[in-house]
Each structure stands twice: as structure tokens, then as C-alpha cells.
Amino acid sequence: MTILYDEGQQAIATESRRVLEARTSTEALLPLLESVGEYHRPFWDTAKEQGWTALALPEAHDGLGLGLIELGLIAHQAGRSLSGAPFLTSGFGAAKTIELYGSDAQKARWLPALASGESIGAIAFAAGPDTLPAQPDVTFTDDRLSGIARGVSGGLAGDVAIVLANGFGMPVLALVDLTDVERTPLQSFDNSRCVANLSFVGAPAETLVVGTAARDAALHILALQAVVTAHEQTGGAEVLMEIARDYALTRRAFGQPIGAFQSVKHRIAELYGLAELARANCIHAASREGADDFITAAAAARLSATEAYDAAARDCVQIHGGIGVTWDLGLHLHMRRARSLAIEQGSSLFWEDILVDRLAEEAA
């Protein structure tokens, strides 16, 4: 697959930017930080209305039959505009799991609902620092889940979840309807992510994959989501670099724009470099879905995007000086988002290990 965007793809990028820039604002996002359980409904309504929820799902199940490249373009714009909910990525992950590993009945039950956005999907693989635990906290016995899945993004609003569980010492990838599952919201630094602990007490669940294949499947889903998230992070890094650049052009000190000082202009040039490397890795990774080196490419995209967004958040605030740390300017929305996206889909520590294990194998 080529890494040059075609006209249709460019139109997706342009149109999604136009819509999101018109419908999101710092003023709308700031209050969400101070309430638990709320997300930016206009963002999610837009995602459904524009068909972004259906974008990368198969046409046979009401999807649009496009792929990671197109969804990545949307995520990039969502990152630029600080998407108001995590469901685009988690819903894609859940739907992709059902598409790849589910039965016909499971597909029929969930895929159209996820494609329309009527149902919200969530992914519960991690147990704290363990991104893909060998012994998950949640157990799977007699088609029922028990135990607590901690810190699930979107978990508070989710209708269906894919859970990595422990079934008699074997990993199991299970599908669970969240309707009757108790959720405990987490007060977090980025509350619109709707993070919750899911408490399963014998919740009826269905198996998707069992045994070592379950862990491989989970890693594959995680990598798909990581590529989407990496696009979102890159969008965030890119817009922060632009905000820093624009501020450095207008803010004056010592008789000149601060962007004329090398300590400032070089910092911004470095951010440009980080954002472009991340963007290049994202485009490459999105084009490798289905190829042997997909996990490696996803890891590289994820690592460079996390680095770029964190660095851009740090430096953009720094370049603004005092105004940069005010509540109202809202740069902290990006600081917060950079960190929540860094944790979702596994942190850099996880992806470094995934990447190096593969590089070491190749060199063998």
C-alpha cells in the first residue's frame, strides 16, 4: 500500500479538520475536566454523523470498508482539536476484535451497532503497569467473568468490552455486555476519557480466543489501536508546535519577537522534527496493516508519537511563559491529553520491549 495520500484521503483530512475546528473549543472542553463521567457530546455526535465510527469496519456489517490510513487521518485531526471522547479508538478496537475473532452471531449482534456508534466499545487488557498481563486480574470461569479490570478508558460509557482474562491459567479474550456491570468512575487528570474500574461479579461473557493465541490477538488489537492513537498524538504535537510558533511570532520581549531568540526558535524547530518523524512513522505503520512487520511499524509510530506529543506539551507551555500555565488558555488540556494517550494502548516502556524483542529476533 502506498504512503502517498490519494485525493479521497486528502478530502477526509480536510473535511474532518473543518468540522472539528468548527465544533470544538477550549471553552467547551475545560469544564469537562472538573466533572467525572462527562465527555464532549458534540464530538461523539460528529463522529457518528460523519461516519467515522463506521470508517474502518467491513461493509458487510454496515461499515465503510476503509482502513487504518483513513481512520488515522481522522485521529490526526481529532488530536489537533483535542477529541472530546476516547470511543473512536476503543470502539474501533472492540469492533476489530469481533470482526477478526468473533462468531457470525457476535458480529451480527455488535458490529452494526458499533459502526453506527449506537454502541460504545471498550478494551480492558491492562492491569496497571502490565499492559498485557500473563495472569490477568479478571478470571474467566464457566462463561462468566469475575474480578476488577482497572482504569479502562471509555469504560464508564461503554456498552460492550473486550477483556483479557485468566481462564484456568490460560489467557482468554472474552466479549462482555457491560449493561449490568458495575463501573466505578476514576477521578483522573483527563476526565473526558471516562476511565472506570469495571467490577465483574460473575458477568456472563463469551470467548473469542483462548490460549496463547489470545495474547497474540490482544497484541494485534493493541497495535491497531496504537497506530490510531499515534496519529492522534501526532496531531496534538503538530498543533502545539504551530501554537508555539504563532505565539513566538507575536509575543515580544527585549525589543523583538521571542521567536528571534535561538533558544526559542531552535526549540520550536526541534518540535517540528519530532512531529514530522512521528507523522512519517504513522503513515508508514498505517500502510503496513496485515504485513509481517506491522507490529514493529506500530511500535515505532507509537514511540515517536508519544515522544513528540509529550515534548510539544512541555515546550509549548514553556515558550508561553506565565500565560502558558493558566487554566483559561487551556494548554494544560494538551498536557493532560498527551499523558492520557501515552498510557492508553500501553506506555512507551511496553512498546520499547515489543520493538526490541522483534529487532533482536530479526538480527538472529
Add this chain to the structure above:
Amino acid sequence: MSDLETYRAKAAAWLESMAPTYGREARKGLAEADDLALGRRYQKAKFDAGFAGINWPTEYGGQGLTHLEKVTFDAEEMKHGFPNFYFGISLGMPVPVLMQFGSDRDFVKERVLKALQGEEIWCQLFSEPSGGSDLAGLRTKAEPDGNGWKINGQKVWTSWAHYSDYGVIVVRTDPTVPKHKGLTYFWVDMKAPGVTVRPIKLAGGDSHVNEVFFDDVKISDDHRMSPVGGGFAVAITTLMIERYVATDSAGFGPHLDLFVDLAKNTLLNGKPAIEDGRIRHQIARNHAMRSGLDSINVRARLMMQAGMIPGAEGSLNKLVAVRSRQKLSELAIDLQGTDGFAFDEHASQKENWASSWINAPTGRIAGGSDETLLNTIAEKVLGLPQDHRPDKGIPFNQIPA
């Protein structure tokens, strides 16, 4: 298979067949004079096989193809360690500029053909002791002398001047106007009376760069390749010619695979170093950086193939790759501990960590220092303000020293 892929396959096959005679193994242990002689024969073989001057006009002995074929060939050629670096500058910049701006066309044609066949080498006399990044601040002067000019001054960092037959040079012809406006571009005969070449030994022990002194060197006016006072524009053309050259995300140092191999075969605290978190972190970061550059470069090539102009992100290549190579080389030496003391000053920078490390600073300075490149990105790509320049608009001879 696309036309370009067919071309790549053809080039790869030919290069493969040349490797035993001219490649890495054939060059092992050769003294520089013998290596240069081998290089001249290799350049002639390239010419005969139709791989010299790939994107040059056929009337000058070139192949009349595009820079895509050229970059494709270069990328394949890089794999074999051929002795082609003696001609890199010569055919990269001075000779193309001569083709474009030389006034005596018969002379030009003869020179181009000899250069393409490795018989003659050209150097580029730009940098001076008083400034490298600040090209327009140069001080070497040419004064009218009869019908021609007389050159006095000193150039420095001139690659391969000691083997060069000719050179292109930028000099100051009018010190009473602002610095960019008083420069003129000429070619010179490097064997002319008054030209003295003195090699500079670099930190790594290598001496391919030189100081070049001009003492009353007389040239006729037909050596002039720009209008009087219009030399800066031609110099900039020179620097733009090879804007999309074959790049190397390894920063012209060792491939990351070599580091992974080293980490697998080195014990650290009783375990293979590949299991050590600090080492893993660096491998992962370097891989992500290099794969990003590779993707940027593939995309640039695809865009050129599609007749589009590649994005400005190509300007990141040298900046990002070479400074990373420097740090990774330090870590590779750390990893070897006392075994890392071993040093062979003739070892390849692409295969040996110590050689890569000690020569890395040259890479971070030559062809635009890191700081200059960051300024270029900030100013040309992002539109940030130029630095404060106290010499701006002031006649050269009134700039405070």
C-alpha cells in the same frame, strides 16, 4: 515492475558484478594513492557502463535520465563500499555548476567528460578561516589585473584539493558594498602558480580536507562564471543542486543491526546486554528515529515520481541522523568496556563504532552545522524571524571586526 524498479534491478546487478574488483574487500589494506587509482578505474567503468552522469545531459556524456534514477543508483551503490568518494564533491557540485555557468563551451565539454571518467577532479573553494556557516563573510579577494584578475587569500576545509585539477571559487571583488553583493564566482586551475595546497589532518587521523592558499594567482576573465558581484547567487545554486541526494538514516554510520548484534553478544552483569533496559531503550529510540527518516525519504521519492515537490521534512535527515549516530557510537564503545579501546583509523565509519564516533563531529559540522540547520528549519520552514545580524546592509569593509 515499474520502470524505476527495472532500473534498480539493472543497477544492482551491475554493481554486484563490480564488487569483487572495486568493492569493500578489494580495497582492504590499500594505500590511499592505490585506492584513488582504483577509484579512477571504477569511475571509468561506471562511465563505460552508462552509470556516470545519470541525470546529466547526453551532450555532456551523461545519460539524460532524472534524479530519481540517480538517487536509486546511489542507494544501491552505497551498499558495496566502492572508492567513489574522491569524486563525490567534484561531480556533485563544481562540475554541474561549470556545465551550467561556464562560458567557453568547448572547454566545459572537455572538462566534464574528463571528470565523468575519473581523469580529472574538481574541488569547491568556499569556506574560509574567518567563517564557514557565514559564507558571504568570506575575505579572499580578486582584484582587476590587466584583462583578468589576481586572487589573494586563503580557503579551508577544501575536500580533495590535494588531488584536484581544478576548483570553483567564490571571492570578494568589491569590499565597499554589503557582503552578499561584492562576491564573484570563478573557476581556477589548481596547478597554477601561486596556489598552495596543505592537507589538514582531522581528529580521526584522516586528511581529505585542505587549506588552500592563493598568492597573486592570475586568471583571465573567461574564468568568471557569474556577473561581477553576482557570485552569491551562483554559490547558492551550487548548494541547491544536490538537494535530494541519497540519504542514510544511519547518519553515514553503522546500521542499527550491528548495534543489536553487539548487544546480543556482549555480557553485562552476567546477562546479554540486549536484556538490559538502558540498552533496549536506546535501540528502540534509534529504530523509531531511523524508521521515521526512512519513511520521510520513501515518501519524498514517491512524490518526485508523481511529479510533486517533496515536503520540507527532508531537511531533517542530516540533523537527526548524524547526532544520533554520535551518541549511539559512544554507547557502543561503553558497551565494549576496555575492549572498546581498540582503534583502527582506517576502519570504515559504517562498520566500526570507534571510527564512527571519532568522525561523527565532522558530520555534524560539514554541509551545514546542526545549529545552522535548525535556523534554516525555523526560518524557512516555520517562518520564524531571522537572527539579529549586525552586519546586515553594511558595506563589507565597514563591518566591525
